[in-house]
Amino acid sequence: MRRLFGSVRARATLAATFVVAVALVAAGIAVLFSLRSNLYEQAGTEAERAARTVAADLAGGTAYDELSLDGDRPVQVVDASGTLVAASEDLERISGTGVDAVRPRASAGGGSGAADGAGEDGDDDDSDDDSGGGHNGGRGNDDALEPGEIGDDADFSDGTATIDGESADYRFAAVEVEVEVQDRGTLTVYAGSPLTAEQSAVRTALTVMLIGFPLLLAVMAGVTWLVTRRALRPVEGIRGEMAAITASEDLARRVPVPDTHDEVARLARTTNETLAVLEASVERQRRFVADASHELRSPIASLRTQLEVGVAHPELLDVPGAVEDTVRLQRLAADLLLLARLDAGEGPGDARFDLGALVRREAAQRAGVTVDAAAVEVAGSRGQVGRVLANLLDNARRHARSRTAVTLRTEGPWAVLAVADDGAGVPEHERERIFERFVRLDDARSRDDGGAGLGLAIARDVARRHGGTLTVREAPGGGALFELRLPAGRSPAGGGPAATDGRAARADAPR
Known part of the structure; x- marks a missing residue:
């Protein structure tokens, strides 16, 4: 049960069914009340019409015993003192009009037309009609009717009556009439209209609702279940394929994309894009590990050979070669460690330093490098930016024929460092590709002078993490021109005095 209601399909079906059920109940109650109100109003109208017909006869001087009283409906005529003076012939019991008497009494001025005494209740006195004092409708003297006038308003009440042995509920209308005769x-x-048809209609409507609403809810729940199942079928396909990918560890597989333009299709496409990025990342990691192992194997094997020869024949030990292999191994290990830290998301920090001074210091350690560097303050990791400068200068020195030129300037919010050589340049x-890890061009594949192919990859990663860029193009005098752009005067995270220029600076950066 818990698993069933834990599914999206079950929750959606229950929620939809509940909402529709509440709406149906509210609508059903409103319909029943409206139907009952309309039918009761209609019954009241019929009762008022019957009462006014009798009132018209009385206003015309018709005697009580000559009134045309419908034997199928209860009718009472009551005088101002509350005495029943006329009633339907077969009326046996009545309630709801305020006068319980069903047989007319002879009144003092009744004269002709009054029935004998009280009929079956002839021994009762007038005290039985304790509500008679108010049958003038509460009119004051100012509202008195003129002789022969029938009141414009009618009062309504609900009650019961028994006619010829049959009891039923009625809607009663009370109409006043002023009679001058006698x-x-x-x-x-008082005239009543039966409510049997009205009550039957309300009961029929209620029965239809009690039967129809559950059926409608069942149909709606079934349709919602099927529609939700159909809508979520692609999601189940995506889930199943992802489970298979996880089990097989085959990142080359892709989830099925439904032929729709809805959220599920977008989810499938996004999942495939994520899988593609993950596959590329894993492939880069595998290639990185393989290349790193390959690069480490050579200096380690060379160093081991030299040491083994030195142990067996000390006079043949190549100490300078062993030192060179050790230094190369140390540099490679340092590069790999820095790449690992960068891949782990190590931040550049927000320390401020003079990039011009750093450029002049790195250039002074290398021969044949000319420097034109102004004082420009940048923020970040001084050590990482120094590694970028060292890698760029070493790369230029390896490929330059005779000279390497370094310039540092500012362009708006950017500090622009350019390192140019007069070598063969980089094909367009x-x-x-030269910024990828372990990539060396054909003329730089010698491990002795070409490095491991990590310097430019490290330089671009550091530049990006400092909010800048690193690009290469042809130098004006031939050769290669590497251009490093870093935000000047603010931290990579957006702090510092020039933080407000961050967005504009990134927008202006070459890509």
């Missing part, structure tokens, strides 16, 4: 005065006519189709 000094009858103000009379009140290789200008991005």
Whole structure:
């Protein structure tokens, strides 16, 4: 059960069913109340019409015993004192009108038309009609009816009546009429309209709702379940394929993309893009490990051979060669360690230093390098930026024919360092490839003078982590021109006095 309700399909179906159920109940209640109100209003209208018909006869002087009283509906005529003076012939019991008497009494001024005494209740006195005093509708003297006038307003009430042995609920209307004949005065006519049809209609509507609503909810729940299942089927396919990829560790596989333009299709495409990036990252990691192992094997093997020869024949030990191999091994280990730290997300820091002074110091350690460097303050890791300068200068020295030129200037928010040599340059189709790890061009494949192919890769990674760029193009006088751009006067994280220029600086950076 917990697993069932833990699925998106089950929760969506339950939520939709609950919302529809609440809406149906609210709508059903509103319909029932509206239907009951309309039917009761209709019954009241019929009762008022019957009461006014009798009132019209009384206003015309018709005697009580000559009134046309519908035997199928309860009718009472009550005088101002609350005495019943006329009623339907077969009326046996009544409630809801305020007058419980069902047989007319002979009144003092009733004269002709009044029935004998109280009929079956002839021994009762007028005290039985304790509500008679208010049957003039509460009119004051100022609102008295004129002789022969019928009141404009009708009062309504609900009650029951028994006619010829059949009891039913009725809607009663009370209408006043002023009769001058035989000094009858103000009379009140009560007429009832049966509510049987109205109640039957309401009960029928309620029965239909009680039967139809559950069926409708069941159909709606089933449709929601099927639609949700169909909509989530691609998601299950994505999940299954991801589980298979995880089990097989085959990152070359891709999840199926549904032929739609909805969120599921976008999820599938994004998942495939993530898998592609992950596959490329793992492939780079594998290649990196393989290349690093290959690069480490050579100096280690050479150093081991020289040491083994030195142990067996001390006079043949090549001490300078062993030292050179050790230094190369040390540099390679340092490069690999720096790349590992960069890949782990090591931040550049926000220390401020003079880039011009750093450039002059690095250039002074190498012969044949001319420097034109102004004082420019940058923020970041002095050691990492120094490694970038050293790598660029060493790369230029290896490829230059006679000279290497270094310039440092500012361009807006950027500190621009340019390192140019007069060598053969870098072919245009290789200008991005040389920044990949362990990549050496054909003329630099010798490990003795070409390095391991990590210097430029480290330089670009450091530049990017400092919020800058590193690019290469042809120098004006031939050869290669490496251009390093770093944000001047602010930290890579966006702090510092020039932080407000960060977005503009990044937008202006060459790509």
